[in-house]
Amino acid sequence: MRFSSGTFDAALPCGRLFVMILLLGASGYLGRAFARELRRRGYVFIPLVRRAFDYGQMSLLLQYVRKTTPQLVINAAGYSGRPNVDECEHEPTRTFQANTILPQIVARVCLATNTPWAHVSSGGIYSGARVIEAGRVRIVRDLNQPEIRELYDTHPERFLGFTELDPPNFTFQKGPCGFYAGTKALAEESLQSLGAGYIWRPRIPFGEVDEPCNLLSKLQSYARIYDHVTSLSHVDDCVRACLDLWEQHAPFGIYNVTNPGAVTTREVVEMIQRFLKLDRHFEYWADEEEFYTQGALAPRSSCILDVSKLLSLGIKIRPVKEALAAALKEWRPASPPASPSDPVLLPLGRVGNPAPDRFVHL
Numbered sequence: 001m002r003f004s005s006g007t008f009d010a011a012l013p014c015g016r017l018f019v020m021i022l023l024l025g026a027s028g029y030l031g032r033a034f035a036r037e038l039r040r041r042g043y044v045f046i047p048l049v050r051r052a053f054d055y056g057q058m059s060l061l062l063q064y065v066r067k068t069t070p071q072l073v074i075n076a077a078g079y080s081g082r083p084n085v086d087e088c089e090h091e092p093t094r095t096f097q098a099n100t101i102l103p104q105i106v107a108r109v110c111l112a113t114n115t116p117w118a119h120v121s122s123g124g125i126y127s128g129a130r131v132i133e134a135g136r137v138r139i140v141r142d143l144n145q146p147e148i149r150e151l152y153d154t155h156p157e158r159f160l161g162f163t164e165l166d167p168p169n170f171t172f173q174k175g176p177c178g179f180y181a182g183t184k185a186l187a188e189e190s191l192q193s194l195g196a197g198y199i200w201r202p203r204i205p206f207g208e209v210d211e212p213c214n215l216l217s218k219l220q221s222y223a224r225i226y227d228h229v230t231s232l233s234h235v236d237d238c239v240r241a242c243l244d245l246w247e248q249h250a251p252f253g254i255y256n257v258t259n260p261g262a263v264t265t266r267e268v269v270e271m272i273q274r275f276l277k278l279d280r281h282f283e284y285w286a287d288e289e290e291f292y293t294q295g296a297l298a299p300r301s302s303c304i305l306d307v308s309k310l311l312s313l314g315i316k317i318r319p320v321k322e323a324l325a326a327a328l329k330e331w332r333p334a335s336p337p338a339s340p341s342d343p344v345l346l347p348l349g350r351v352g353n354p355a356p357d358r359f360v361h362l
């Protein structure tokens, strides 16, 4: 990788220098979590949403970054499909634009303006895990093979995650992969020569608030559930870890940002039933064949990520089962938006003295 080290000159909100952050994709599930955490930490930031400002247009974004001179641009925008990732197969142009072109635009603008950037990627560019067998470690791409799944169920400790040094294997080059994953992997590849930045990799976000992008909500809404082994990211833990990396001036580069450990969907559903005391039966797809012939179009990534790099820098993040239990203990409906008004873009002429967070209602 050709990332330089994270030695940009930005101070913390309580520090000496004024710090302003530009947040792209601020209306999304992860974008809103970044906005909450930035607000909680007292940062001045501008949450950009497309209906107020088309940040996908390079000339506009360049002009805006030149005027506002942020110390960090966070790109939390992307398209992962609605209602699910299968939609990316039907909308290849939108998917490619949001997941591959936009990150390059952001990084090129940042390179031209000497601005550090952070890109929200995805752990879904991997399939499988590193598995210890007969004292050796080998990569198993398909965790759903019956004998591998049996091994996982009896010896989960023998399953290690992919590190940031492992090349992604759920990609167009090393397919089969879904179109979403392919475009996310392409973005990572193209960003590596584009200056000083972070690539943060969450994996299937969840949290305590019942909303459509939350895995815990999705599982309760499915008619049938696909049981597989995966890493997960508590949405708020994830953004806290990302911002901790930046605050600590961690070296630029790729970071897996998941809660340590892995779970099966079945385990998550059992926790949902236990904590939410649901008196209902959850149906599962019988096997891969049934799932892919009747339930899904795009191949799904089932993978475990290793977070030792994150932990080795002293970043604190709870084990996945602890984070799941905490989210379910605090389970609550989404509150209505604070303000029904449309976002208002901070006028370029006023960026010298911004209190930008107050200009956009999310």
Ligand SMILES: NC(=O)c1ccc[n+]([C@@H]2O[C@H](COP(=O)([O-])OP(=O)(O)OC[C@H]3O[C@@H](n4cnc5c(N)ncnc54)[C@H](OP(=O)(O)O)[C@@H]3O)[C@@H](O)[C@H]2O)c1
Binding pocket: 024, 025, 026, 027, 028, 029, 030, 031, 049, 050, 051, 056, 076, 077, 078, 079, 080, 094, 097, 098, 102, 120, 121, 122, 123, 124, 184, 202, 203, 204, 205, 213
């Ligand atoms: N959700 C997951 O399972 C997951 C897992 C790992 C990584 N990620 C990554 O995290 C990032 C944010 O995902 P999310 O779950 O927060 O998504 P989300 O809730 O659907 O939000 C997507 C955000 O991206 C913006 N966006 C910009 N260009 C877009 C385009 N061409 N098409 C659609 N949206 C566009 C949206 O803006 P508008 O409001 O203007 O549409 C919105 O703010 C993405 O890069 C995604 O790949 C997501």
